[in-house]
Amino acid sequence: MPDTRTQILDIAERFIRTGGYNNCSFREIATEIGIKSASVHHHFPAKQDLAVAVARRYAKNFRAGLGEPAPAGKQPEQQIALFCDVFRSAFASSGLACLCGVLSSESALLPERVQQEIASFVDANVVWLEQALAGGSKKRNKAIHQNARLIYAALQGAMAVARLKQDSRWLDDVSLAISHQQ
Amino acid sequence: MPDTRTQILDIAERFIRTGGYNNCSFREIATEIGIKSASVHHHFPAKQDLAVAVARRYAKNFRAGLGEPAPAGKQPEQQIALFCDVFRSAFASSGLACLCGVLSSESALLPERVQQEIASFVDANVVWLEQALAGGSKKRNKAIHQNARLIYAALQGAMAVARLKQDSRWLDDVSLAISHQQ
DNA sequence: ACCTGAACACCGTTCAAGT
């Protein structure tokens, strides 16, 4: 049995990745654990503190899963395929979206600290993709820069539509289109 | 001065495109117009009725803006550029996201009728892109199918990040990457 | 047809109080 703080983070992450910031309620978290909502505030004073903590933990796990920096000595195609597979397996196993994708599209209603946390996670992902596309070398050019953004944006968009239509083929098709253009 | 119903639709669309479904409140709409929230329910009995009406009107305007079906006799590159520009000019002029992109990433918390409305709007967009990529001919193949999905997903994702970072270059970069791979 | 006030169960947040 994880401690209360970890339970709160787990449940909050699930709520946010399911339906966004407003779908994550202190009262529902409390009910699921079996405490009162005021007790959740003891661990995370305000909702933005909880969201920032969820985002930090999520980013750390995501980076650990990918390997950081992008593992050298592999072909760019393999690394890009690995990146795509993170999204595809998340959808296949849990149906949960990327925390980042959900919160990005809600950014206007997020506290600024939460926005900044999500923004730096996006940056980290794009840097990873640029490393992967450069194949471990130091070269960076406009094509790599734009292509990394394209891949990241397309996966976020495809994840959203796959969840909307409950159809993993959207993620499959976009992953294939990405790999074909390498 | 538009009628009350139109005012409600206008304000609701702005709220949803700013921060999603939960960011759109009957009470706030009512306050902005100068009536009571119970009066808004006279025009739209439940929130899902309002959301469906907003989605229908939005989809109609979007299609009218693009020209439907994709105007024949133009080069695919020009038509794809046109599609990208819809997103870029929406961001530049109003900072508002695509209604669809916002609601897609929240789909788990939407009433099913709203989900279906958004899903069919996505379909219409992809069909438009497939027509554009096929250059007016009847030919459809896997590459066109996947590419249309890639373009749509990438623009939705890029819009989300552009709003998160308040940086239109994300949309510019992704539009360029899309045009380069044609 | 259009609007309102009042009620209901929800929400985040605060705070004094308990252990």
Place this chain on the structure above:
DNA sequence: ACCTGAACACCGTTCAAGT
């Protein structure tokens, strides 16, 4: 340190009542 009950202003929704 961790939890609670009670209060506050918010939310969608309903409904009887007004014009």
